[in-house]
Amino acid sequence: MSNNQELADRLARIARLQELLGFDKFRAISNERAARTVEGFPEDVIALSKDRAALLKIDGIGPKIADKIIEFATTGGIKELDELTAEVPAGLMPLLELNGLGPKTVRMFWQDAGVTDLASLRKIIADGSILNLPRMGAKAVEKIVASIAMIEEGDKRLALGLALPVAEAFVAQLKKHKSVKQIAYAGSMRRGKDTIGDIDILVATSDAAGVAEAFRTMPQVRHILASGETRSSVRAALKYVEPPPADGTTIIAPVTGPTVQVDLKVVPLESWGAALMYFTGSKEHNVRLRERALRMGLTLNEYGLFPDDDEKEPPHKRGIKSIASSTEEEIYAKLGFNWIPPELREDRGELDIFALASSEDDAAAETKPAKTSKKSATSKSTKEPAKGKKGPAAAAPAIATAAAAPRVLPRLIELADIKAELHSHTTASDGEMSIVELATRAKARGFHTIAVTDHSKSSAIANGLSVERLLRHIDAIREAASKVEGITILAGSEVDILADGRLDYDDEVLAKLDVVVASPHASLAQDPKVATARLLKAVRHPLVHILGHPTGRLINKRAGLSPDFSELYSAAKEHNVALEINAHWMRLDLRDAHVKGAIDAGCNLAIDCDVHYPGDFDNLRYGITTGRRGWLTPERCVNAWTAADLHAWLKSKR
DNA sequence: GCCGTTTTCGGCCCGACTGTTTTCAGTCG
Numbered sequence: 001m002s003n004n005q006e007l008a009d010r011l012a013r014i015a016r017l018q019e020l021l022g023f024d025k026f027r028a029i030s031n032e033r034a035a036r037t038v039e040g041f042p043e044d045v046i047a048l049s050k051d052r053a054a055l056l057k058i059d060g061i062g063p064k065i066a067d068k069i070i071e072f073a074t075t076g077g078i079k080e081l082d083e084l085t086a087e088v089p090a091g092l093m094p095l096l097e098l099n100g101l102g103p104k105t106v107r108m109f110w111q112d113a114g115v116t117d118l119a120s121l122r123k124i125i126a127d128g129s130i131l132n133l134p135r136m137g138a139k140a141v142e143k144i145v146a147s148i149a150m151i152e153e154g155d156k157r158l159a160l161g162l163a164l165p166v167a168e169a170f171v172a173q174l175k176k177h178k179s180v181k182q183i184a185y186a187g188s189m190r191r192g193k194d195t196i197g198d199i200d201i202l203v204a205t206s207d208a209a210g211v212a213e214a215f216r217t218m219p220q221v222r223h224i225l226a227s228g229e230t231r232s233s234v235r236a237a238l239k240y241v242e243p244p245p246a247d248g249t250t251i252i253a254p255v256t257g258p259t260v261q262v263d264l265k266v267v268p269l270e271s272w273g274a275a276l277m278y279f280t281g282s283k284e285h286n287v288r289l290r291e292r293a294l295r296m297g298l299t300l301n302e303y304g305l306f307p308d309d310d311e312k313e314p315p316h317k318r319g320i321k322s323i324a325s326s327t328e329e330e331i332y333a334k335l336g337f338n339w340i341p342p343e344l345r346e347d348r349g350e351l352d353i354f355a356l357a358s359s360e361d362d363a364a365a366e367t368k369p370a371k372t373s374k375k376s377a378t379s380k381s382t383k384e385p386a387k388g389k390k391g392p393a394a395a396a397p398a399i400a401t402a403a404a405a406p407r408v409l410p411r412l413i414e415l416a417d418i419k420a421e422l423h424s425h426t427t428a429s430d431g432e433m434s435i436v437e438l439a440t441r442a443k444a445r446g447f448h449t450i451a452v453t454d455h456s457k458s459s460a461i462a463n464g465l466s467v468e469r470l471l472r473h474i475d476a477i478r479e480a481a482s483k484v485e486g487i488t489i490l491a492g493s494e495v496d497i498l499a500d501g502r503l504d505y506d507d508e509v510l511a512k513l514d515v516v517v518a519s520p521h522a523s524l525a526q527d528p529k530v531a532t533a534r535l536l537k538a539v540r541h542p543l544v545h546i547l548g549h550p551t552g553r554l555i556n557k558r559a560g561l562s563p564d565f566s567e568l569y570s571a572a573k574e575h576n577v578a579l580e581i582n583a584h585w586m587r588l589d590l591r592d593a594h595v596k597g598a599i600d601a602g603c604n605l606a607i608d609c610d611v612h613y614p615g616d617f618d619n620l621r622y623g624i625t626t627g628r629r630g631w632l633t634p635e636r637c638v639n640a641w642t643a644a645d646l647h648a649w650l651k652s653k654r
Numbered sequence: 655g656c657c658g659t660t661t662t663c664g665g666c667c668c669g670a671c672t673g674t675t676t677t678c679a680g681t682c683g
Contacts, residue, residue, distance in 0.1 A: 026666060027655045027656090029655080029666080031655075062655060063655090063656095065655075100682085101680095102682085104681085105680070135680080139672080143673090278683090286683095287667055288667095289667090300668080
């Protein structure tokens, strides 16, 4: 686990303990918010902790939390956390994970009924004494029992690549319903997160009952959890198709396999934009937008943007006309923003880019002045742009320096920008296609270049090539290149980075290759210091072009390496090595926050499909989404370069 | 615990839903 992740976990634990202990809830919220900030922070926070002033510049981090970060960096722990932990029975914390149980209820169980863990909660349910507690009726208990069952099944977040096809199938099916005016999936899926909790489908229709009925009766629906007039909720099968085995047969997951929760929400057509924004999130992004609305004398909810008149009843219920509601674009515009791509809506600087311009807009806004009771929420990052700083702090707080960036969001990478695949496997190692088939498929996608990069000798399990086989393979690639027109076929290798950082082939062999992708495949639980040295050695190797799946993580299966990313980024920039975003949905490695860090550090990135099977080209969308979440532009993605530029870069390392 | 272009105290985003209640607390997204 990375330092940032460990610190974020600790801060989040402090927040949860504070809630359980009945502290002021805003204190807990502050710790929780700091946890999310640290988690998404592109630089290693330990390195950043050497400069307290830089820490304090980060939005949401004040003196107390800065000290906790410094304490964690120097001692590896946080005393406050230990003290809070000692006050609460260890078994109580997992109860917070139960759906429908919040800190207030769990605290009440603990204080009033002596519940200390799941077992003692079960006991008061079994003997019925739970019914004597405040607000505990038969239905409430029934829900708790269901939540316990759910958590025992292991309710992990699902990889995007498993969930997205399910969502698309629902959308495609429901679109056929004639009454449907608008339909889209929203939530973290629309933002392109690497894992999702559930699928939110939004629909605007003139026949809510009919669409809900169609939704509940789709063939992949296994259970109906709730069904109302405007909301329905089901669990649907993941119709997950495995990559075909060698004999060409296709395995489809059985109907009893894993399921995912899908929620359908019916919204009024005139509120489509507001509802889509609201349900797309993120929560943090929405909070910032609503704070901004308040400063402009407006209020934003899922029905639209309204004048803020201080009445308690929501404006849409009083027939107040919205200022904007039907499209996302008009709502963002009224708030002084261009439309923000969903992948950026994480409150990681996407709103601050406009901050300088928007403070001028505030004065010119045609709406009434903000009320005195609602304080301005202008973030720290809108203060003076950081300038003239030296040392680690100068590069570190990307969030804090966002105001210094141009006032226009970058033009993010798109699927159509990709013109080259630089990481692919053939039957020579563990792929399914011949060189010619691989090249033909790449050409059909409009690519100008494909690099054939089979595994190196140490990857025995993947049928890695000995030096002799590699040399013959290079000849075969050259021959195929002369046969297939309209695409450049490059001879490459995905070379193992051995545990000590040496590469799996000698330099004279590597020098014969057009493209070297160096990737870690074994020893993926290494100590971070060792891992850093290992990857740095590969990046500094003069013949390496791309660092492949740098951490080796597998989503929900393997954490992978936790190198010091700041060092990795600066080495990659210095040695002109592209860092890979491996587009396979099981990897997505680098992940979004790392991409942002690499971009801020000035690195180039590669988005590659690591093609083994024909269908693997389709994983490109996940790599693109991950790149967009990391603010990747086509200029910084080697796969989006012209053939001339790409080939010149590759040759520059020969 | 953080924050500030009415600032160093007194606030802190918004609404739906649920289940328990007869007006609301707690949870969720």
